[in-house]
Amino acid sequence: MRLITHNMLQCHVKGCTTNNFPLQIQDAELETLEAEFNPGFVQRLIPKLHWGALYHTAVSLGIEDLPEQMPEEVTEDLLRAIHKVALETRVKEGKAVCLGCGHVYPISNGIPNMLLQDNEV
């Protein structure tokens, strides 16, 4: 799971409406899959990102490449950092935990399982 995908996910357990985003990644094993850097592409992506979620998730995974606040001026260095963090960094193993209801979504072999049990829907 790329971090940009994580940036889009929220808990969907029935009745879980507060603190359901972002999911906290725990016990993570990361991997990197290189992707071609396209500055224009990353620039267009920025407005779609929830910056706080991306920043705090990255920090929680030991990635310090991003500034806490989205800078006014977008430099190539920043675009490269976003590219690396959001598009190339993937969670291979671990779990995504909802801080609102405590639900655990397992991530195995790079794949998050977002299915719920019958009593959760």
Place this chain on the structure above:
Amino acid sequence: MSTPAAAAGQQPEQLEAQHVHAVYDLIADHFSATRYKPWPVVDSFLREQPLGALGADVGCGNGKYLGVNPDVVMLGSDRSAKLVGICRERGFDAMICDGLMLPYRSSAFVRLRSDFAISIAVIHHFATPERRQHAIAELLRIVRPGGSVLIFVWALEQESQSRRKFDQQDVFVPWKMPKRIYAAGGAGAEGPAADGTASAAPAERTPDEVYQRYYHMFVAGELDALALATGMCSITASGYDRDNHYVILERRP
């Protein structure tokens, strides 16, 4: 052609679990080997999306549409863990989830929603009108106002291949898996076109495995009506292509 037990009182959830989810997990490798050519309408829809657009492919199967346009970010998802695994092997990013409950960010973040979504050959697997409409509403929910949704479903009116004729809308469609190719241990190694000479030898001939997939075959106009019934969209385009009905929807503010 057999008839689904839906009429005989089976719950839609059970029917889908047994005749959609379980079947796709069993046939995933064989299915994937036969699904590689993007359909032209889907292909051009994806290529028309602007640089940096964010899109969801709900029911992405083996991921054949996840790499069509490298200038967009695609979020793939499927109910079949096996098919999602195939996406992963191909280097794509996909997750396992249910089409009636997409785990994407809520309406509280309008500007952060997807720019578009596609659902290709998926919604015909839901076993009631309510569930099919719900699936369409989910696609619209995750898309920003003004964003678009492309949906393909199988048509009752089959033109290209006379071998498929349906006299009713809710049917089982058999998936035939040749044992000679997908015998234990060899699964996934070859495509269905790989034809060993061994199959000609009667001694080695084993019966094909046949799995029944549930389909609701849409009639002309049905998909459009179902989409409009959500109250969440207008119809940008609709048509018939390769034995399928399709619509392109625009999400209302």
